[in-house]
Amino acid sequence: MSNSSLFAQTDLQDVRIVASDLDGTLLLPDHTLGELTKNTLKKLHDQGMTFIFATGRHHIDVESFRASAGIPAYMITSNGARVHSPENELLYSKNLPENVIQPIVDIIKHDPTHRIHIYRSNDWLTDKEDLKLSQHHQESGFNYALFDVDNAPTEDIAKLFFTHPDHDHLAEYEQQLKEKFGDQISIAFSTPWCLEMMAPHVSKGDALQAVAHKLGKDLEHCIAFGDGMNDVEMLQAAHKGLVMGTAHSKVMQALPNNEVIGCCADEAVARYLEDHLL
Missing domain, CATH: 3.30.1240.10 (Hypothetical Protein, Haloacid Dehalogenase-like Hydrolase; Chain: A; domain 2)
Known part of the structure; x- marks a missing residue:
């Protein structure tokens, strides 16, 4: 049994930050948010937790998902090159040379x-x-x-x-x-x-640390979900990083001890949050 699978449920009571990739993770295969996922994200917000969309997509694109979810989430976009607050303030920006x-x-x-x-x-x-x-x-x-x-x-x-x-x-x-x-x-x-x-040193993991610092938290209070190689640093940085069952084999090899959950078609992120956090 991996260290990640030994993560005690009581530790989840301290989680205040939830971060998730979009495509292949939080979104359905048709690239939309499911109803269960929307309801779950609203519950997280109502219980005082901060949600972060962490994606390779452009922030203009991600704004529509935030609006659809109906919560004031942070946005890590372009794989960590941009971070926006719930009020759309640009908090962090790094450009390619x-x-x-x-x-x-x-x-x-x-x-x-x-x-x-x-x-x-x-x-x-x-x-x-x-x-x-x-x-x-x-x-x-x-x-x-x-x-x-x-x-x-x-x-x-x-x-x-x-x-x-x-x-x-x-x-x-x-x-x-x-x-x-x-x-x-x-x-x-x-x-x-x-x-x-x-740009050098840009990753979702570094951007996640920047958001946690803005919130006055550390990543001991964070869980994260992802399925791509661009998620690896974020899943390593979070206190608990969960890998989608449909992730590429390179992701599984990079994170051999991380817990693996279901697939986006079944809204596995929302189901995990409902079962373990809410």
Whole structure:
């Protein structure tokens, strides 16, 4: 039995912060919030707990989920490059270094099978149409504009990411990027098909610590849920980090002692909170 599974239920009485990833974790497979999840989040708020949406998505996109849930939640977005308060105040912001943007784009721009995306503070740019990805943002209506790969914007870049249906193919680019840029950037997979680059030392874990500090708490008061490699630092930082049963094998390997729960289709996060915290 792992240390995580020995976590006593009485310890959960001290939890004041709950953080969760969205896609593959809190959201249903159609990328919406289920009714059980909405009701559970309202109960958490009514009992004085702070909820944090912690995601690779853009904060404009996440605002719609916060509104749908009907609670004043914090938002960790772009994998930790941005943090917003319940009042939408920008609490934390880190941009990719301007001098690395075009060189990163140049590595992959000649490969037509990939799509290149950029998140800035107020918009989403991509090098070609991606209607499937647009469907992930149907609830918010947040959508992209096209940019020129030979003249990529360099200012105010929260993250840059590549999408491709073959994880192994993206992993080859991950290795190239690490060799070329080293500690100039942070790299993480948000899904097996989405490779993301942020500023150095940006992660959901660091952003979670920033929110806890703002609240005057420490992460001994926090539990977190996730399913992607971009969730690993957050799940390690929280007092109890729970891994979705549908998580990629790399996540399971990185967190072998963390408790595994069900899948997003069954609203497993809400069910866990109802059974163990509420």
